[in-house]
Amino acid sequence: MRLILAVFLNVIFIGIISVFNCMLFAQNKNALKLWYDKPVLDHIWEQALPIGNGRLGAMVYGIPQREELQLNEETIYAGGPYRNDNHHALATLPEVRQLIFDGKPEKADQLLNQSFFTKTHGMPYQTGGSVILNFPDHKEYQNYYRELDIESAVARSRYTVGNVTYTRQVFSSFADDVIMMQITASKKGALNFEMEYANHSDHQVFKSGESLILEGRGSTHEGIKGQIIYQEQTAVKNKDGILAVTNNKITVSGATSVVLYISIATNFVNYKTVDNDHASRAARKLSSAQKKSFQEALKQHIAIYNKQFARFKLDLGQKADVNNMTITERIDNFKTTQDPSLVALLVQFGRYLLICSSQPGGQPANLQGIWNRSMNPPWDSKYTVNINTEMNYWPAEVTNLSETNEPLFQMIKELSESGRETARILYGADGWVTHHNTDLWRVTSPIDFAAAGMWLTGGTWLTQHVWEHYLYTGDKKFLAELYPVMKGASDFILSILIAHPKHPDWLVISPSISPEHGPISAGVTMDNQLAFDILTRTALASEILGQDPDYQTKLVSIARQIPPMQVGRYTQLQEWLEDLDDPKSDHRHVSHLYGLYPGHQISPYRTAELFEAARNSLQYRGDFATGWSIGWKINLWARLLDGNKAYQIIDNMLTLADKMNPEGRTYPNMFTAHPPFQIDGNFGLSAGVAEMLMQSHDGAVHVLPALPDLWGEGSVAGMVARGGFHVDMNWKDGSIENMTVTSKIGGNLRVRSYWPLAAKGLKEAMGENPNVLLNPVTVKEALVSAQANLKGNHLRKVYEYDIPTQAGEKYVFVHDQQ
Numbered sequence: 182m183r184l185i186l187a188v189f190l191n192v193i194f195i196g197i198i199s200v201f202n203c204m205l206f207a208q209n210k211n212a213l214k215l216w217y218d219k220p221v222l223d224h225i226w227e228q229a230l231p232i233g234n235g236r237l238g239a240m241v242y243g244i245p246q247r248e249e250l251q252l253n254e255e256t257i258y259a260g261g262p263y264r265n266d267n268h269h270a271l272a273t274l275p276e277v278r279q280l281i282f283d284g285k286p287e288k289a290d291q292l293l294n295q296s297f298f299t300k301t302h303g304m305p306y307q308t309g310g311s312v313i314l315n316f317p318d319h320k321e322y323q324n325y326y327r328e329l330d331i332e333s334a335v336a337r338s339r340y341t342v343g344n345v346t347y348t349r350q351v352f353s354s355f356a357d358d359v360i361m362m363q364i365t366a367s368k369k370g371a372l373n374f375e376m377e378y379a380n381h382s383d384h385q386v387f388k389s390g391e392s393l394i395l396e397g398r399g400s401t402h403e404g405i406k407g408q409i410i411y412q413e414q415t416a417v418k419n420k421d422g423i424l425a426v427t428n429n430k431i432t433v434s435g436a437t438s439v440v441l442y443i444s445i446a447t448n449f450v451n452y453k454t455v456d457n458d459h460a461s462r463a464a465r466k467l468s469s470a471q472k473k474s475f476q477e478a479l480k481q482h483i484a485i486y487n488k489q490f491a492r493f494k495l496d497l498g499q500k501a502d503v504n505n506m507t508i509t510e511r512i513d514n515f516k517t518t519q520d521p522s523l524v525a526l527l528v529q530f531g532r533y534l535l536i537c538s539s540q541p542g543g544q545p546a547n548l549q550g551i552w553n554r555s556m557n558p559p560w561d562s563k564y565t566v567n568i569n570t571e572m573n574y575w576p577a578e579v580t581n582l583s584e585t586n587e588p589l590f591q592m593i594k595e596l597s598e599s600g601r602e603t604a605r606i607l608y609g610a611d612g613w614v615t616h617h618n619t620d621l622w623r624v625t626s627p628i629d630f631a632a633a634g635m636w637l638t639g640g641t642w643l644t645q646h647v648w649e650h651y652l653y654t655g656d657k658k659f660l661a662e663l664y665p666v667m668k669g670a671s672d673f674i675l676s677i678l679i680a681h682p683k684h685p686d687w688l689v690i691s692p693s694i695s696p697e698h699g700p701i702s703a704g705v706t707m708d709n710q711l712a713f714d715i716l717t718r719t720a721l722a723s724e725i726l727g728q729d730p731d732y733q734t735k736l737v738s739i740a741r742q743i744p745p746m747q748v749g750r751y752t753q754l755q756e757w758l759e760d761l762d763d764p765k766s767d768h769r770h771v772s773h774l775y776g777l778y779p780g781h782q783i784s785p786y787r788t789a790e791l792f793e794a795a796r797n798s799l800q801y802r803g804d805f806a807t808g809w810s811i812g813w814k815i816n817l818w819a820r821l822l823d824g825n826k827a828y829q830i831i832d833n834m835l836t837l838a839d840k841m842n843p844e845g846r847t848y849p850n851m852f853t854a855h856p857p858f859q860i861d862g863n864f865g866l867s868a869g870v871a872e873m874l875m876q877s878h879d880g881a882v883h884v885l886p887a888l889p890d891l892w893g894e895g896s897v898a899g900m901v902a903r904g905g906f907h908v909d910m911n912w913k914d915g916s917i918e919n920m921t922v923t924s925k926i927g928g929n930l931r932v933r934s935y936w937p938l939a940a941k942g943l944k945e946a947m948g949e950n951p952n953v954l955l956n957p958v959t960v961k962e963a964l965v966s967a968q969a970n971l972k973g974n975h976l977r978k979v980y981e982y983d984i985p986t987q988a989g990e991k992y993v994f995v996h997d998q999q
Contacts, residue, residue, distance in 0.1 A: 212496075212499075212522055212525065212526060212529075213330065213331050213332040213526070213529060214328050214329065214330050214331070214332075215230065215328060215329040215331070215508045215526075215530070215850065215851060216326065216327070216328040216329075216507060216508060217243075217326075217327050217328070217507045217508060217509065217849075218325060218326060218507055219325060219507075220242065220243045220244040220245060220325060220327065220338070221242040221243060221244055224242070224244075224249070225839075225849075226240060226251070226554050227838070227839075227848035227849060227850055227852055227858060228242075228848070228849045228850055229241055229242045229243075229249075229251065229850060230243070230327070230329040230336045230850055231329075231534065231537065231550070231552050231850065231852075232329075232334060232335075232336050232351060232352055232353045232360070232537065233253075233353050233534075233537030233538055233550070233551050233552070234334075234353040234354055234355045234358060234537065234540065235255075235355075235536075235537065235538065235539060235540025235543045235551075235588075236254065236255050236358065236540065236543045236544075236551075237252075237253070237254055237255075237353045237358065237359070237360055237445055237551075238252070238253040238254075238255075238353065238537070238538065238550070238551035238552050239251060239252050239253070239351070239353060239360055239443075240552055240554065241329075241336040241338075241351055243327040243336070243338035243349070245316060245319040245320070245322045245325070245338075245340050245342070245347070246315070246316050246317075246319040246320045246322075247313065247314070247315055247316070248313070248314040248316070248349065249311050249312070249313055249314075249379075250311060250312045250314075250351065250360065250362070250443070251308065251310075251311045251554050252308070252309035252310060252311060252312065252360075252413065252443070252445065253308060253309055253551050253552055253553055254309050254411060254445040254446070254447060255543055255544040255551050256409065256447045256449035256544060256621060257306070257307050257308070257309050257397075257399055257409055257411055257447060258304050258305065258306055258307060258399050258409055258563075258620060258621040258622070259304040259305050259307060259399045259400045259401070259402035259405070259407055259409075259556075260304035260399065260401070260402050260403075260405035260406070260407060260408070260409075260620075260622060261399075261405060261406055261407065261408025261409070261455060261622070262408070262452065262453050262454070262455070262622055263301065263304075263405045263622055263624065264599075264602070264624060264626070265299045265301045265302075265624045265626045265628065266299070266602065266603050266606045266607060266626045267296060267297055267298060267299050267606075267607070267626065268606060269295075269296045270296050270297045270606065270607040270608075271606065271607060271608065271609050272296075273292055273295075273296040273297075274607075274608065274609075276292060277289050277292050277293055277296075277691075277692050277701075278679070278691050278692065278703070280292065281691055281692055281701060281702065281703050282681070282682050282683075282691075282703065286700035286701040286702065287700075289631075289692060289701045290631045290632060290635075290700070290701045293631040293635050293692060293701065294630055294631050297607065297626070297627055297631070297635065298626075298627055298628070298629075298630065298631070298634065299626070300403060300404060301403045301404065301405060301624075301628075302403065302618075302628035302629055303561050303563050303618055303619070303620045303624065303628050304399075304402050304403075304405060304561065304563070304620045304621065304622060305402060305556070305557055305558060305561035305562060305563065306547055306548075306549070306553055306558065306561065306562040306563055306620075306621070307382070307399055307400065307553070307555070307556050307557075307558075308381070308553050308554050308555055308556060309380070309397065309411065309413060309445060310378060310379050310380030310381065310382065310384075310395065310397065310413075311378070311379045311380070312376060312377075312378060312413075312415060312441075312443060313376065313377050313378070313379050314364075314374050314375070314376050314441075315374060315375045315376075315377070316347075316373070316374045317373060317374075318342065319340075319342050319347070321342065322340040322341065322342050323340065323341050323342075324339075324340060324341045324346075325338075325339075325340040326338065326339050326340070327339070329850075331490070331529060331530060331533040332487075332490065332491075333352075333483045333486070333487075334352055334353075334355070334482070334483070334486045334490070334533065334536075334537065335350055335351070335352045335479070335483075336350070336351050336352070337349065337350040337351075344368070345366050345367055345368045345371045346366070346367040347364070347365070347366055347367075347372075348363075348364070348365045348367075349362060349363070349364050349365075350362070350363050350479075351363075352479065352482055353537070354470065354478060354481075354482045355481075355482050355485040355486050355540075356478060356481035356482045356484075356485055357466065357469060357470040357473070357478055357481075357482070358444075358466050358470075359442055359443060359444045359466050359467060359470040360442070360443040360444075360445075361440060361441065361442055361443075361470065361475065361478055361479075362440070362441040362443075363438065363439070363440050363441075363475045364438070364439050364440075364441065365437065365438040366436075366437055366438070368437075369421070369437045370421065370422060370435045370436065370437060371437070372422065372433060372435075372436040372437055372438070372439065373433060373434050373435065373436075374432075374433050375430050375431070375432050375433075376393065376415065376417070376430060376431040376432075376433075376441070377429060377430045377431075378393070378395045378413070378415075380395060380397055381556050382397040382398055382399070382400065382556065383397065383398045383400070383407075384396060384397035384398065386428065386429050387428055388426050388427060388428045389414075391416055391417075391424075391426055392414045392415060392416045392426070392467065393414075393415050393416075393426055393429075393430065393431050394412055394413065394414050394415075395412065395413040395415075396410065396411070396412050396460075397410070397411050397412075397413070398410050398411075399411075400556060408448075408455050409447050409448065409449060409455065410447065410448045410455075410457075410459055411445060411446065411447040411448070411459055412445070412446060412459050412460050412463045413443060413444070413445045413463070414443070414444045414445075414463045414464060414467045415431065415441065415442065415443050415444075416431075416441075416442045416467060416471065417431055417433060417439050417440070417441050417442075418439060418440045418442070418471060419433060419436045419438075419439045420436070420437065420438055420439075421435070421436055421437050422434055422435035422436030422437065422439075423435055423436075424436075424439075440475045442467055442470050442471055444463045444464070444466045444467035444470070445463060446459045446460075446462035446463035446466065447459050447462075449621070451595075452595055452599070452621065452622050452623040486536065489536050489581075489582055489584070489585075490529075490532065490533065490536055492581040492582075492899045493529075493532060493580050493581045493582075493897075493898065493899035493900065494896075494897065494898040494899060495525045495528055495529065495870075495895075495896075495897050495898075496525065496895050496896045496897070497521035497522065497524055497525045497892050497895045498521040498522065498892065498893075498894055498895055499521070499522045500518055500520050500521070500522065502518065503518055503520045503522070503523070508849065508850075508851065509837065509849040511523050512835060512836075512837045512847050512849070512851075513837040515832070515835040515836075516832070516836075519832075519891055521891065521892055521895070523835065524831060524835070524870065525870075526851075527834075527835070527847075527851060527863070527866055527867070528580075528866065528867045528870045528871070529867075530851050530863065530867075531576055531863040531864050531866060531867030531868075532576060532580050532582060532867060534546075534550055534860060534863055534864070535573070535574075535576060535577065535582055535585050535864060535867075536582060536585060537550070537551070538550035538551045538552075538860070539573075539574075539585040539586075539588050539589070540584075540585065540587075540588070541584055541587040541588065542587070542588075543588050544588055544592070544621065545564065545570065545573070545574075545588040545589045545591075545592050546570075546573045546574075546588075546860065546864075547562050547563055547564055547570075548560055548561075548562045548563065548564070548565060548569055548859050548860065548861070549562045549858060549859065549860050550573075550860040552860075559855075559857050559858075559859075560859075561620070563618065563619065563620040563621075564592075564618065564619045564620060565617065565618055566615060566617060566618060566619060566639040566640075566642065566643055567617040567618075567636055567639060567642075567696040567697065567770075567772075568696065568770070568772070568809065568813070568861075569809060569859065569861045570589075570643070571642055571643065571645075571646070571779070572809060572812060572813065572861040572864055572865045572868075573589075573860065573861055573864050574586055574589050574646060574864070575779060575816070575864055575865060575867075575868035576864050576867040576868040576871065578649065578650065578653040578901055579653075579868065579871045579872070579875070579900060579901055579902075580867060580868075580871055580899075580900065580901070581899045581900070581901050581907070583650070583653065583654065583901070586646065586650055589643075589646060590646070590647065590650070590663065592619075592623070592643075593640075593643050593644060593646070593647065593663075593666055594663070594666060595623045596613065596615045596619060596623055596625060596640055596643070597613045597640070597665070597666045597669050597670070598613075598623075599613075599623040599624070599625050600613030600614045600615050600625040600640055600669075600673075601613045601669070602625075603615075603625040603626050604673050604676070607626060608637075608673075608676065608677055609676075610672075610673050610676035610677050611672040611673060611675070611676045612668075612669040612670060612671065612672030612673030612674070612675070612676060613625070613640060613669045613670065613672075613673055614637055614639075614640055614673050615639040615640035615643065616628070616634055616635070616636055616637065616639050617629075617633065617634050617636045617639050617696065618634065618639075619639075625640070631692075631694075631701060632694060632697070632701070633694075633696075633697050635692055635693065635694055635701060636693055636694050636696055637677065637690055637692075637693055637708070638690065638693070638707070638708050638711045638712070640670055640673070641670050641673075641674065641711045641712065641714075641715050642711055642775075644666060644667055644670040644715060645711070645714055645715070645718070645779070645780075647660075647663045647666060647667055648667070648714075648718045648722065649779075651722070651954075652903040652904070652954050653901060653902075653903050653904075653905065653954075654905060654925075654926070655904070655905050655926045655928075655954055657725065657726070660722055660725065660726060661726055664719075664722055664723070664726055664728070667715070667718065667719045667722055668719060668723075670715050670719070671715050671716055671719040671736060674690075674712045674715060674716060674739075675716075675735070675736075675739060677690055678690060678712070678739065678742075678743075679691060681703060681704060681744075681758070684744065684758075686742065687704065687742060687743070687744045688739065688742040688743055689703045689704030689708075689709075689743075689744065689758065690703070690704065690705075690708045690709075690712065691703030691704065693705055693708050695707055695756050695757060695770070695772050695773065696770050696772045697770050698756070698768050698770045698772065699756065699757060699761065702757055702758070703758065704744050704757075704758035705756065705757050705758065705772075705773075706746060706747075706754070706755055706756050706757065706758075706772075706773040706776075707756075707772040707773055707775050709743050709744050709746070710746070710773075710775050710776040710780055710782060711775065712740070712743055713740050713743050713782070713960065714780060714782070714958075716736045716737070716739055716740040716743075717736070717737065717740050717958075719736055720732075720733040720736040720737050720740075721953075723736070725953075741961070743961075744758060745960070745961035745962060745963055745964055746776060746782070746783075746791055746960070746961075746963050746964075747760070747963060747964045747965070747966070748790055748791070748793075748794040748963055748964070748965040748966055748969045748971070749762055749794075749966050749968075749969065750966045750968035750969060751764045751797065751801070751969075752793070752794060752797050752969040752970050752971060753794055753797045753798040753801060754773055754774065754776075754783075754791060754794040754795045754797070754798045755773065756772070756773040756798075760966060762798070762801075764801045765801075766801070766802065767802055767803040767805075767806070768802065769806045769807045769809075769810040770810070771798070771799065771802055771810070771813060771814070771817070773798065774795055774798060774799065774813075774817055776791070776795075776960075777792075777795045777817055777820050777821070778813075778816045778817050778819075778820045778872070779816070780958075781878040781879065781957065781958045782958050782960045783795050783820075784879050784957060784958075785821075785822060785879075785974055785976055786879065786880075786976075787879075787957060787959075788960065788963065789973070789974055790963045790965060790971055791963050792821070792974055793971055793972070793973065793974050794963075794969075794971075795817075795821070796821050796823075796974075799814065799817055799818070799821070802814075804829060804830055804833055805833050807855045807856075807859075807862075808834070808846050808853035808854045808855050808856070808859060808861070808862030808865075809853075809855065809859055809861040809862045809865055811830055811833055811834045811846060811853075811862060811865070811866075812834070812853070812861060812862045812863075812864065812865015812866050812868070812869060813865055814830045815827050815830045815831055815834075815865065815866060815869030815870070815872075815873075816865065816868055816869040816872050818830060818887070819869055819872035819873045819876070819886070819887040820872065820876070820887075821887075822886055822887050822976070822977075823887060824873055824886075824887035824888045824889040824890075824892075825889045825890055827869065827873050827887055827889065828873075828889035828891060828892075830869075831866065831869070831870070833846065834846045834847060834853065834862065834866055835847055837849070838854040838856060843856065846862070851863075853866070871900060872886075872887070873886070873887040873888060873889070874886075874887075874888070874897055874900065874910075875897075875900050875902060875908060875910075877902035877903040877904065877906075877955065878903065878957075879957050880931065880933075880950055880955060880956060880957035881931040881932060881933035881946070881950065881955060881981055882902045882903075882904070882906060882908070882922075882930065882931065882932050882933065882955070883932075883933040883934070883979075884908070884910060884917055884920060884932065884933070884934050885910075885912060885916075885917055885934075885935065886933075888912070888915060890915065893912075893913070893914055893915045894912065894913045894914070895911070895912055896909075896910065896911040896912070897909065897910060903954050903955055904926075904928055904930065904952055904954040904955045905924065905925035905926035905927075905928075905954070906922050906923070906924055906925070906930055906986075907922065907923040907925060908920060908921075908922050909921045909922075916935070916936050916996060917934060917935075917936050917938070917994075917996050918995070918996055919993065919994065919995045919996070920938075920993070920994040920995075921991055921992070921993050921994075922986075922991070922992045922994070923989075923990070923991050923992075924986035924987060924988060924989070924990055924991075924992065925988060925989070926988050927986055927987050927988040928951075928952040928954065928985075928986060929950060929951045929952040929955075929983055929984070929985055929986070930952070930983070930984050930985075930986050930992070931946050931950045931952065931955060931981060931982070931983050932981070932982045932983075932984070932994065933979050933980070933981050934979065934980050934981075934982075935977050935978070935979060935980075936980065936996050936997075937980050937996070937997040937998075938980065938982060938994045938995065938996065938997055939994070939995050939996075939997035940982075940984060940992060940993060940994040940995070941992075941993075942984050942985070942992075943982045943983075943984050943994070944982060944983050944984070945981070945982060945983075946981035946982055946983045947983070950983075
């Protein structure tokens with residue numbers, strides 16, 4: 182009886198301690214943790230927690246009796262090196278253009294589908310399957326807790342079975358490039374499990390030494406043979422107990438603590454080449470990682486990760502009543518709590534996802550980052566470059582993650598190579614082109630169908646990121662390296678622009694579409710904005726680098742012949758050359774607003790009519806949309822200087838998406854929903870909140886330009902403005918208190934504020950900003966319909982100041998309340 186009572190009391194004590202630990206875990210640095218009191222239910226992927234190191238990703242389910250690590254490696258794609266150019270396109274191009282100019286877009290659409298498209302529409306990104314860990318007798322558990330700590334990039338779970346507490350922690354190592362998982366039992370010898378693979382590819386599983394290996398293959402797709410071969414090599418290091426490896430599983434019996442190592446490698450070399458070295462690549466990484474203790478490996482992983490993550494801090498306020506809520510509950514109750522710390526967490530989660538899905542030397546983040554459970558995911562989980570890929574990188578510069586851009590820049594370089602052939606074959610043009618989609622193999626011709634794919638300025642948009650990086654860093658070496666890419670993009674535009682027969686002074690791109698919206702057209706607004714940007718920015722880059730002045734003159738001269746933006750009969754910014762906009766349309770794409778964001782062409786201070794028209798267009802489209810469209814709208818409303826409206830759009834994003842609410846936009850694991858999951862919504866929101874707190878595109882660093890009423894007090898540290906200025910600031914009662922700016926490269930700092938500021942050496946701004954990295958864009962005067970009803974903009978008074986800065990120096994500003 183004493184023994185029974187002792188065991189009973191021990192179980193009660195362990196339960197009390199575990200519950201206390203759960204509460205302590207939840208409250209300790211809760212701002213940077215996603216925590217839950219249940220494992221993934223019904224194997225719902227959107228409840229699992231993502232880990233990644235840029236190359237290797239996993240979704241961690243945290244199920245006691247059947248743990249699953251769903252695996253991804255960034256180069257596991259279907260198909261192999263291929264091209265998708267239709268050699269009949271060029272011969273039909275004149276007829277297509279004539280049909281468009283004759284007002285016959287349906288016939289142009291039909292001819293384009295016949296002559297510009299092929300049977301290949303891109304290769305899908307594919308899952309690497311899963312590692313499954315089966316724990317007998319763990320179905321009955323108590324005191325469950327799991328978390329994703331985005332400050333350390335580690336996922337953890339803990340629960341008790343009987344009188345034993347089991348703990349798991351797993352990360353995708355930034356130091357060793359493998360996935361590691363430590364599993365411990367609080368009682369000696371109480372750890373027993375079997376590990377096996379689950380995989381839907383053409384694969385085989387076998388034993389090699391003390392490792393269990395799965396060799397899989399990317400599938401054949403649309404007639405393109407699968408050429409990606411990969412190996413997953415899994416090994417277990419145990420301190421006690423018995424370890425047995427057979428040809429299909431690893432068994433652990435009577436252990437107390439073990440470490441699981443998963444190494445994955447493919448035979449991908451580059452978009453033109455595969456080899457046969459995948460097995461040795463995986464083996465080298467596995468062998469190297471096993472030489473370290475788990476704690477040493479964890480410490481190194483966190484140190485490398487935090488070199489990026491720890492640069493940026495955000496405090497929007499805290500509500501005490503949410504501390505004991507799980508993340509699922511916090512999302513579900515957001516309409517009631519309006520919890521600002523949840524918004525801050527979602528911003529930081531976006532940064533976490535970007536760090537974990539895009540690192541130098543690897544592939545860019547795709548439609549799902551690097552996390553994908555399917556062999557045939559939605560939209561192939563590749564690169565949609567008519568908004569989604571670009572949005573993935575909107576937070577990179579402003580939230581201090583500049584190096585995450587490197588994979589994007591490498592892809593742009595590769596597209597500029599592949600796209601030269603497409604430009605020549607389809608259009609007889611110089612330079613290079615990419616349409617609205619690409620994949621691992623860097624195809625550049627149109628895919629899907631004309632109404633979605635017949636868009637010629639995908640490469641033009643991507644290349645804007647090159648110029649933006651220069652504006653943030655002032656890195657002339659980088660600009661010189663990427664200048665051929667910019668020049669090639671401009672050369673293509675120069676080659677394809679043609680005079681519009683009804684407006685002979687205007688040069689237009691034809692055929693084209695406003696992305697995924699409306700008819701086959703000529704001179705759509707987004708194309709005009711993108712063409713203007715690439716031509717003028719390439720001219721500036723050429724001047725900065727001391728290149729050909731005659732070429733600069735040509736670029737500027739042609740840019741002046743691009744149609745101006747127009748205000749239509751509904752006082753809207755026209756989406757097309759003709760006044761075709763439907764004010765009742767709530768279409769998800771707002772492509773004609775590129776000039777407002779991420780472009781710099783529409784300004785409250787320089788283009789008042791366009792600014793008002795852009796606001797009307799955005800109001801017409803409504804506030805609710807797909808996840809990525811919501812992300813874009815947050816940024817757009819921030820640029821419209823309306824913080825409360827931008828916050829309303831954030832409120833729309835923070836609606837729980839689950840089987841009870843399919844129209845929700847944030848899943849329990851904080852992935853955003855198109856639906857289904859697309860990662861761009863996460864990145865769009867992170868960038869949007871940053872844009873609400875600081876803007877630097879319009880001639881000055883504008884502090885707190887769109888602060889909503891609900892964020893009356895807060896702070897941010899580590900934001901980056903164009904010109905290489907790093908900004909820390911605090912605000913209270915809705916106004917700036919103080920700000921410290923670190924100048925990384927020197928130059929004039931112009932500050933714009935709704936409040937008067939004081940600082941040593943500060944002077945009232947006069948004339949044009951001498952710092953070219955902050956200079957505004959000058960566009961042609963808008964054409965305004967006679968039916969438009971412009972009412973003007975109601976803007977807050979601003980104060981503008983200049984202060985000369987030196988590289989490496991700090992400058993302190995305070996609210997001047999005298």
